[in-house]
Amino acid sequence: MKEINETSKGSNQQAVRSPWKMAWRRLRRHKLAMAAMGVLILLHLFAIFAPFLVPYGETQTDRRRSYHPPMRVHFFEDGQLTRPFVYGYVLEDAGRRRYSLDTDTKYEVKFFINEGTTYSLFGLISGNRRLFSVEAPGKIYLFGADQYGRDIFSRLAFGARRSLFIGLIGIVISTSIGMVYGGVSGFFGGWVDNLMMRISEVIISIPSFYLLLALSAVLPTNLPSDVRFMMIIGILSFIGWAGMARVIRGMVLSIRQLEFVHGAEAIGCSQPRIIVRHILPNTMSYVIVNATLAVPGFILAESGLSLIGVGIQHPQASWGNMLSEALNLSSLSRFPWLLIPGFMIFVTVLSYSFFGDGIRDAFDPRATS
Amino acid sequence: MKNMRFVLAVALILMLTAGAGAVELLDPEIVDVAGYYGESIGRYGGTLTVYGGASGPKSYNPHLAAETSTTDLTDQLFEGLVRLDRNTGDVVGQLAREYEISEDGTEIIFHLRRGVQWHDGTEFTAKDVIFTFDVIYDPESQSNARTGLHIDGEPMQYEALDDYTVKFTLPRVHSPIMYSIGANIIPEHVLGDAFREGRFNESYTLASDLSEVVGTGAWKLSTYRVDQELVVVRNDNYYQFDTEGNQLPYLNRVIYKYYPNQDTAVLAFFAGEFDYMGIPATHFTEFEDRVDRLPFSIIESGPNPGTTFIVFNQNPAGLEPPALNWFQDKYFRQALAYAVDRETLLDMEMNGRGYFQHSPINMRNEFFLNPNVKEYNYDLQAAHEALEAAGYTLGADGLRYDQDGNHIEFELLTNTGVAIRQTTGELFQEDLGELGITVNFNMIDFNVIVDKLLNNFEWEGIIIGLTGTFDPNGGANTWMSHGNLHMWHPLQEEPVTEWEARIDELFVSAQRTMDWDERQMYYYEFQEIVAEQVPLIYTVNAQTNVAVRDHLRNGVPAPISGGMMDTWAWLWIDR
Structure with missing residues (x-):
């Protein structure tokens, strides 16, 4: 009985193994391909949910922050774990785009923040909450800004x-x-x-x-x-x-x-x-x-x-x-x-x-x- | 035996050259290189290496030259009767030692320098001047000097009074003639036959024998590897001397090097390849960062002579209402003039070094520049109010509509490859967006833009620039209503608007007087009209800067142009 059971189970398995399933099994063993697939899925999700995931709009410029350098997000202050924050920057020389770090101004990174601008996702859902941002007049530039002060990350x-x-x-x-x-x-x-x-x-x-x-x-x-x-x-x-x-x-x-x-x-x-x-x-x-x-x-x-x-x-x-x-x-x-x-x-x-x-x-x- | 014959031949050639060189220079020009033109008396020798641009000359013929890469060379090889003084812009003698203008302003007599030699040793005389003007006035020869030397479509009369005196007779007084009469003089003994046989347009091409290309200038053509390197050598018989009696130029030769990419040329300068270089505005910080470490200094040499502007089409032949109505409305144009963020433009594209432009006059010509014209400084609130007052109202949807309810939307074009124009367009598009005006900004090929402006007239807004001439009359083709560069509505048979008619009158009046104060009055009024009507919205103007290596002496950019090309005769190398 036991033997029969096992056989039927085995044959059952054999039956559902379509070529697609076999390919998927082989693919799963290919570590590099799986990692690559993960990266691709993340990138596509990043693209699809762009308006929600990033702090600013595509064409939102800031003329006084041309070529703003990338900011570091700080998690510790004086050795103490705090809510994440960024320091402000001061434009020293507009012509040369020289910025200096101003450790006196601190902008806390807020999650699910509504900073006033609305967007629409797939043309269906409109929203105004962003995954993360900082409160005005601060700005958060994870990857810096371009010539027109647009956020490169966004x-x-x-x-x-x-x-x-x-x-x-x-x-x-x-x-x-x-x-x-x-x-x-x-x-x-x-x-x-x-x-x-x-x-x-x-x-x-x-x-x-x-x-x-x-x-x-x-x-x-x-x-x-x-x-x-x-x-x-x-x-x-x-x-x-x-x-x-x-x-x-x-x-x-x-x-x-x-x-x-x-x-x-x-x-x-x-x-x-x-x-x-x-x-x-x-x-x-x-x-x-x-x-x-x-x-x-x-x-x-x-x-x-x-x-x-x-x-x-x-x-x-x-x-x-x-x-x-x-x-x-x-x-x-x-x-x-x-x-x-x-x-x-x-x-x-x-x-x-x-x-x-x-x-x-x-x-x-x-x-x- | 063979050797002997060779030596004889060489001796004979030497004697022949010596014989031909026996022209005696009677009217040398004494140049104050240690005060007026430069700073010090020089020492002989050395080679100057300069950046020639992206590509080299396309011809050696100064009258057929169409691009600066060619005129940069031909201006060193050839000279005119007169030139502009580099400090004051006054017309002074060059191949003419002096000139007289008759009381009524219709006769000009030039006294030529006696004993000036062409590069091949032949003497320069009135015959060459007559020949040059024959070429210019011959419709077949397509000389670029032709238009400027016609007065209301009529040529001048000219005759040689003797070997060293030429008289020009004008059909009527025409003050700007002095700025165009210095056209490059070309050698009759070399080009005369070609001209008479109708081959002038095929002479002095890149295929010509370089030894045939003879001018009177301080430099002689030596070798040219196309678009890589061009060498000119010292003219040993030049007629200029410094105040201590040393014959100019001091340098032995000048090498033009060509790099297709400006970035590469900048790196080549830092590597020590060039002795001086005009600093491209976008690269200024790199020069500033290195000025302490590398042996060169930066000389600020004032505003660029050219202009950059936004122009809107007002030509019914190429545009239909409602856009035509907006652009023909001066209140609409004035309002838009407030929306150009010049300060950000200066910071973004010129590292903060430049000037706001408010007038069509060359900023270097302070005599004619009216300092009190109406200025439109960036102010979106003012733009909004001006639009509202003129009946262009903001709808509930945030878009702006004209009196008939049309949403204001137009296309703005510029040519690819010029960063400042791209930035101007993008900022303007964004700012007008704030005002509820939709701008579709696109960059297309330069030739397409030129074709739209000059031939098919089908465009709405364009960002483009013009190179500047020193005298305001150089803008006649742009400002007079029949001109083909009167971009917003070119080639008008009769001026369409009152203000265009008035500008036509002012330009003609300024041409018909030799009194410079009177001309100033006319051009002042012209600038006021332009500022009121804003057919062109001027943007910003770059500061020109030159990086000069420390071993180069007398490298002073010309105050009237910011250029260094005219300094070569008295530049010298100190090491």
């Missing part, structure tokens, strides 16, 4: 909304096009395949960066920044799908020779149904790996465009256009915190690469579990 969060989601949205668009196009081309074969692949080769041969430069130049200048942002995503993904389409088409060519496809044909499934329900799911592992590894490409492309001033326009933030302020050697040497957006890009791209690596190993059918 702008990083708002910039992340564009810089991170440009990759995700871009991947969704280019992957969908790539899968459908590759699937149709590989399934029908013959002259359809020939024609469709030649078209995709034309798309591949377009020098994408120069095309982007040209398109950015002809976009109407009075477009709101968000529309511009969507157009950049559109442009990036509409030239990014062709490579994927070619690989999918190759996979479909081989999959459609397999018995289950013939089986489906024999029982009279329609062609679109065979492509979508039977063939494309078999390419899924490749698609997921490829998508993960392609996200950094989108992030870097957006950063590059914004860095040279044709992407997201000031005063809207993106990591790329924030980094462009660090292009000037003299500001870089005097205000090194301008490089923080570059560090964020670096961390994100690296995380995606590690995560993508882990995913690839996890989905590898030859890997033993």
